[in-house]
Amino acid sequence: MNILTFNSEEKLNEAGAGIIAGIVQTKPQAVLGLATGGTPIGIYKQLVKKFEAGLVSFKDVTTFNLDEYVGIDASHDQSYRYYMEQHLFQHVDVTPERTHVPNGKAADLQAECSRYDEAIAEAGQLDIQLLGLGHNGHIGFNEPAEELVSGTHVVELAEATRLANARFFASEDQVPKQAITMGVGSILKAKMILLVVKGADKADIVQRALQGPVSTDCPASLLQTHPSLTVLVDEAAGSKLV
């Protein structure tokens, strides 16, 4: 694993965007696994700048997002589809049909999960999976549990996760109770994983995930087993790494 520590958020974002843009420059038909949350916003901003400067095109790229809330429409301002449109898709030249986010409003959620897995398989292996990190060690919405699910599935969100995400909703009770998420198996199948973590509040969990025991109690710890893991941390998030 390659851990890179940055003393400025700008440099971290630039490094993250540089890695993703580099993949697309060498392989215009790359398959990108994308993430939401507060952490990657700056990376997407830098990618938009690179697109505007003519350095990279997303025209032939296929994207798969990690997760989506159940029960809210794509047009809801807290849906992850909406987030991706706001922060990346509408600012670059992606081909809309090649951008995939699970449909949290599907009538048959199980069928939606299978459809999502089939679409990933059809696109081929993810060239890179971008990941943030939840305070309890979740990746995507794979919450700590005795057993983790490999493929795309429906999850009950942990109370801590709903609380953490309540800041984006009018109140906590409006945070959906379920989500669709790619499984840990799908994440680990990516050729490369780019984990990005910012802030002192994540210092403990990033240490546990990267240097603690590999355990389903901390889903991100499974990333230790991946042959090509790059981690970008700011000094605060990386302060407890030894």
Ligand SMILES: N[C@@H]1[C@@H](O)[C@H](O)[C@@H](COP(=O)(O)O)O[C@@H]1O
């Ligand atoms: N499902 C998302 C994750 O994909 C994200 O990585 C994580 C951290 O979010 P943030 O970057 O806002 O701290 O929580 C959310 O619940």
